C-alpha cells in the first residue's frame with residue numbers, strides 16, 4: 001500500500017482515538033496535577049511509577065519539535081515558503097509548551113506518572129507525523145495562501161487562542177506563592193476566569209481550531225477534534241473539583257465554553 005493510503009488510515013484512527021479518549025476521560029480523570037492528589041492510592045498504583053513533573057513535560061512534549069522537524073524535512077515541499085511558515089507556527093506553540101512552560105510551573109517536589117509521559121510522547125510522535133507530512137508532502141500551498149481568508153482568519157484565532165492559553169496558565173501558576181508547591185490550590189478570579197473554570201483549555205482548543213482553519217487540512221481538523229476530546233472532559237473534571245473544594249464557586253461559571261459548557 002502507498003504511504004498516502006496509510007496516512008489517511010492513520011487520520012481516521014486518530015478520530016477513533018479522540019472519541020475513545022473522550023469516552024474514557026468522562027469515567028477516569030487523567031491522574032496529573034490536582035487529580036493526582038485527589039485520586040485514592042489504589043487507583044494511582046494502576047498508573048505505575050512517577051518521575052519529576054518538569055522533566056516529564058519536557059520529555060513528552062519535545063517530539064512535537066524534533067520529530068516534526070525531521071518528518072517535515074523529508075517532504076518534497078519542505079523548502080517552500082508557505083509550508084515553512086505553517087511549520088513555524090506549529091513550532092511556536094511547542095517551543096513554549098516543551099521548553100518554556102515546564103520551567104514556569106511551580107513544580108518543586110511534583111511528579112507525573114511515567115505512563116502518562118509515555119502515552120503523550122507516543123501521541124506527539126503520531127501527531128507530529130500527521131501534521132508535518134501534510135505540510136510538506138501531501139498538502140499543496142501556493143504562495144497566495146498567506147492572503148487567503150482561511151489563513152488570515154485561522155491565524156487570528158490561533159494567535160488569540162495562544163495568548164489566552166499562555167495568559168491563563170500564567171495566572172494559574174502565579175496563584176501559588178513560592179514554596180506553596182504542595183497543595184495550595186486557590187480559586188482563580190477575574191476576566192475570563194469569571195466565565196469559565198479553565199480558560200487555559202479554552203485558549204488551547206481555540207488555537208487548534210485556528211490551526212485547522214489556517215492549514216485547511218484534514219490533519220489540522222483531526223488534531224482540533226482530538227484536543228477538544230481530551231481537554232473538554234478534563235475541564236469538566238476541574239470544574240467539579242472546584243465546586244467540591246470551594247463553596248463560593250459561582251454556579252454560573254462554566255467549565256470551558258462561556259455560558260454553554
Ligand code: NDP
Nearest residue numbers: 033034105169172173175176184185186200201204227230
Ligand atoms: P492545569 O490548569 O491543571 O494547571 C496549569 C498549572 O497551573 C499547573 O502548574 C497547576 O498546578 C497550576 N494550577 C492550576 N489551577 C490552580 C489553582 N486553582 N491554584 C493554584 N495553582 C493552579 O493545566 P494542565 O496541567 O492540565 O495543562 C497545562 C497546559 O498544557 C495547558 O496550557 C493545557 O492547555 C496544555 N495541555 C494541552 C493538551 C492537549 O491535548 N493539547 C493536553 C493537556 C494539557 P498543579 O500541576 O500542581 O495542578
